[in-house]
Amino acid sequence: MRGFQIGSAFGIPVRINWTFLIVLPLFAAFIAWDITELVFVINETFSATIDSEQLTRGYLPWILGLVSALGLFGGVLLHEFGHSLVALRYGYDIDSITLWLLGGVANFTDFPEDWRHELVIAIAGPVVSVLIGIGSYAAFIALPSSVDPVRFVCGYLAVLNIVLAAFNLLPGFPMDGGRILRALLARNQPHARATRQAAAVGKVFAFGLGLLGLFTNWFLILLAFFIYIAASGEVQQTSIKAAFEGVTVDDVMTPEGDLETVTEDTSITDLVARMFDERHTGYPVVRDGDLVGVVTLDDAGTVEAVERDASRVGDVMSTDVKTISPDADAMEALRQMQQNGVGRLPVVDETGALIGIISRTDLMRAFDVVQKGGLPPSVGRSGSEIGLT
DSSP: OOOEEEEEETTEEEEEOTTHHHHHHHHHHHHHHTHHHHHHHHHHHHTOOOOTGGGSSTTHHHHHHHHHHHHHHHHHHHHHHHHHHHHHHTTOOEEEEEEETTEEEEEESSOOOOHHHHHHHHHHHHHHHHHHHHHHHHHHHHSOGGGHHHHHHHHHHHHHHHHHHHHHTSSOTTSHHHHHHHHHHTTSSOHHHHHHHHHHHHHHHHHHHHHHHHHSOHHHHHHHHHHHHHHHHHHHHHHHHHHTTTOBHHHHSEEGGGOOOBOTTOBHHHHHHHHHHHTOSEEEEEETTEEEEEEEHHHHHTSOGGGTTTOBHHHHOBOOOOOBOTTSBHHHHHHHHHHHTOSEEEEEOTTOBEEEEEEHHHHHHHHHHHHTTOOOTTOOOOGGGGTOO
């Protein structure tokens, strides 16, 4: 979930995805258009007597819509901080919190497999939403009728935060309720199997939610699609993590002896010719066995054809190269590829010498082998021990 950072709190970066910039004004507009209906709901819920007519004059509905929408997403942000601060308390790292089209998401560097930790972390978000709802209701009843516009915002946030908490507790994995379900399922069985079971329930929930959305609100269809795709993705991620338990980069990588490399003095003409003949679009650049950069087809494309004989790889190569140690976990290699948006990582030893490359293809090939029961000699375990079926 990419986005631009707007600040941080407790050491956690807060980001906004571009889709949030679309949904925020839409929410504000929907609230403004439905002021009369929302006032009716608030009055009925809290036995109040807010006058809807005074809230529909001039630009006031649009101001109330924007303030209410900002307050709602502020509650979503605090909801995610509820998850994140409990996770930090347990020692887990949080990469960021991002606001986007469907609300907010806390990006964990490594999500907990201890079912007790996951249970408490998952519950923390809805608890925060309930507390915000209670606080908003307290403000609603404490404020005088002379400030009904403010009371409207407080009443709206009171209702919506309780609804948000209740909805998140439904078993739509990977929503909070689905994570609670996985935590309970993982008490007596492997985490990967519990994930598959919780995801299966989540997919059924998503299907039902999508059907409901056909007859009520298109937003539910979008949410159902996200739940289904996210559940499938987390099952795949968890299965890969379980399969790669105890597997290192050294077990999976393509070794240095099988690599094609170039030097800084290689001409761009020769580089392009090799790319065509060897069907590679990128090469490690080495100097006396040490990795000094990486050159790709895109780099070569920056040089005009008439200048390629005189230009050298050293002129266009990238020197800011993400590398990994051969002793690192295979799952860590996949995580770094995802974070950096690359398809391969050079493997270097403690001296900086290039000893191999690990790619997504290497990882997926190894995953297929492990799934079928084949394991590298260095890993002494069976498929049943990692929860594979």
